[in-house]
Amino acid sequence: MKLYSTKNPKVFYSLKEAVLKGLPDDNGLFMPQSIPKLPNTFFEGIKGMSFTEVAFEMAHGLIGDSIPANDLLQIVESSVNFPAPVISLSNDIKVLELFHGPSLAFKDFGARFMAQLMSYYNDSDEPLRILVATSGDTGGAVAAGFLNTPGIEVVILYPSGKVSDLQEKQLTTLGGNITALEVDGTFDDCQHLVKQAFLDKELTSKHRLSSANSINIARVIPQMFYYVEAYKQLSDKRKPLVFSVPSGNFGNLTAGLFAKRMGLPVSQFIAATNENDIVPKYLKSGNYEPRPSVRTLSNAMDVGAPSNFARMLDLNCSTWNIMKDEITGYAYNDMATKKGIAEVWNQHDYVIDPHGAVGYLALQDYMKENGSVNGVVLETAHPSKFLDTVEEVIGKQVEVPERLAVLNDRTKVAIDMSIRFKDFKEWLI
Numbered sequence: 001m002k003l004y005s006t007k008n009p010k011v012f013y014s015l016k017e018a019v020l021k022g023l024p025d026d027n028g029l030f031m032p033q034s035i036p037k038l039p040n041t042f043f044e045g046i047k048g049m050s051f052t053e054v055a056f057e058m059a060h061g062l063i064g065d066s067i068p069a070n071d072l073l074q075i076v077e078s079s080v081n082f083p084a085p086v087i088s089l090s091n092d093i094k095v096l097e098l099f100h101g102p103s104l105a106f107k108d109f110g111a112r113f114m115a116q117l118m119s120y121y122n123d124s125d126e127p128l129r130i131l132v133a134t135s136g137d138t139g140g141a142v143a144a145g146f147l148n149t150p151g152i153e154v155v156i157l158y159p160s161g162k163v164s165d166l167q168e169k170q171l172t173t174l175g176g177n178i179t180a181l182e183v184d185g186t187f188d189d190c191q192h193l194v195k196q197a198f199l200d201k202e203l204t205s206k207h208r209l210s211s212a213n214s215i216n217i218a219r220v221i222p223q224m225f226y227y228v229e230a231y232k233q234l235s236d237k238r239k240p241l242v243f244s245v246p247s248g249n250f251g252n253l254t255a256g257l258f259a260k261r262m263g264l265p266v267s268q269f270i271a272a273t274n275e276n277d278i279v280p281k282y283l284k285s286g287n288y289e290p291r292p293s294v295r296t297l298s299n300a301m302d303v304g305a306p307s308n309f310a311r312m313l314d315l316n317c318s319t320w321n322i323m324k325d326e327i328t329g330y331a332y333n334d335m336a337t338k339k340g341i342a343e344v345w346n347q348h349d350y351v352i353d354p355h356g357a358v359g360y361l362a363l364q365d366y367m368k369e370n371g372s373v374n375g376v377v378l379e380t381a382h383p384s385k386f387l388d389t390v391e392e393v394i395g396k397q398v399e400v401p402e403r404l405a406v407l408n409d410r411t412k413v414a415i416d417m418s419i420r421f422k423d424f425k426e427w428l429i
């Protein structure tokens with residue numbers, strides 16, 4: 001497998017370089033030079049395969065001989081080790097539950113696979129230190145993904161008092177190779193400290209530092225597996241297959257486009273957003289106008305400049321006309337989101353989270369305009385991560401899974417950190 005930067009298709013990088021660097025020097029995004037199509041027999045015979053087998057065949061198809069098959073199988077087995085079940089709400093509407101991993105969000109797939117790949121490529125005796133700034137959710141998935149990964153230490157910086165109690169517990173109670181720094185500042189301060197560390201010649205020459213950037217190609221690759229896993233589970237595959245993807249940075253939807261390029265018979269993708277509707281607007285008008293994000297109930301999608309947009313463009317020959325044929329966009333405000341949660345509960349007896357609700361609403365609107373389909377809504381987080389909103393709407397207690405509930409009894413361990421780079425650097429050394 002070779003990769004290029006979206007800003008320069010003429011220079012190629014190895015998968016190892018792309019994974020360890022995260023971003024190319026020209027600030028583009030890494031893209032596979034080719035996305036090979038899997039044979040029809042793979043999709044025809046998929047019924048009898050396990051999720052791990054599906055994931056391995058896709059990973060192997062894309063990555064090729066860059067990683068020997070036995071090693072790749074091990075990487076897949078240690079990262080794709082929880083299910084992605086399809087739940088049927090009605091004849092037309094299915095929900096793909098992506099929250100069965102350790103942090104109860106779909107980001108677990110990306111974080112775990114990236115951790116495994118980084119560890120595989122980390123061929124030095126000196127530990128690789130991953131610096132992550134988080135505003136809440138990503139940090140939990142990354143921390144859980146890297147926990148106990150040999151040769152890797154993770155330092156998580158989070159803004160003191162600005163993440164939820166549960167999120168803080170997800171960051172500060174793991175121990176082992178995960179260290180949490182509670183920064184006396186904002187998320188931007190945390191991000192600034194991390195950026196300064198990468199620019200500091202003394203630090204980078206003495207220590208092996210890396211980032212667990214959300215646009216690392218290693219996070220996109222495993223996200224294509226579950227689109228195919230969903231297809232596998234559909235009992236009737238005759239109607240057009242439509243995925244509705246609640247989106248923020250659009251890594252998830254980009255992975256769906258990858259899966260389609262590999263041969264998955266997808267009829268349409270739906271880009272479902274909250275009021276941060278930059279991509280739905282682009283799909284309607286052809287004008288891409290990023291702007292500062294606004295806060296919503298589906299806060300993991302509060303993104304004003306979607307970082308994977310460059311990949312979506314690249315996959316569509318940088319042409320609006322082509323992209324709007326394969327992706328339809330819809331956006332919803334918080335009031336509509338609450339209505340969506342209520343409707344799914346009242347009509348289908350299913351508790352959906354605010355992100356999934358946005359996807360559900362978009363699928364409904366798509367079907368109003370296009371008729372009945374095989375519709376799959378990606379449920380990106382467990383509803384118990386958004387207890388206040390969900391319980392207020394459905395008027396009933398939401399069951400909190402054991403792996404989240406146990407965090408309440410654990411003791412927070414974090415190191416206080418100022419926003420001065422000098423302090424952070426001293427601590428790192």
Ligand SMILES: *Cc1c(COP(=O)(O)O)cnc(C)c1O
Pocket residue numbers: 105106107137246247248249250251252253300301355380381
């Ligand atoms: C990160 C996240 C999203 C958005 O995913 P993107 O790949 O950034 O589009 C949606 N829902 C939840 C729960 C998330 O954590």
